């Protein structure tokens with residue numbers, strides 16, 4: 001898959017593994033990578049000035065949503081990226097969203 005191949009070439013063979021500890025050095029400090037490895041906000045003197053605000057908002061939304069809902073990808077749904085500068089999903093991401101074990105809706109997350 002294009003996106004996974006690209007991720008591995010930048011972040012290593014275990015790129016798709018959930019490993020938060022990959023960002024912590026043996027001495028306990030944070031590991032920094034060159035900003036050019038993550039192009040969404042670009043890098044250098046004209047990089048996006050809203051980057052930290054945007055990332056903070058995304059994290060706040062993710063925490064709220066993950067704490068209150070469960071997401072399950074609909075079986076058989078084809079997950080395919082669109083090869084482009086930004087990472088989009090060709091068919092969206094079809095998921096079942098549940099809260100307190102009650103099925104609320106069948107949602108299409110287009111991003």
Ligand code: HEM
Nearest residue numbers: 039040041042043044045046047048049050051053054055
């Ligand atoms: C997901 C959200 C965002 C993405 C992906 C994004 C991405 C980008 C990119 C790619 C650039 C061009 C950088 C370059 O020319 O090298 C840019 C510039 C800029 N962004 Fe964002 N941005 C986001 C959110 C925001 C927010 C929330 C703000 C303001 C609160 C903001 C303010 C700006 C400004 C002022 C520039 C121009 C910087 C300059 O030319 O010196 N952006 N952004």
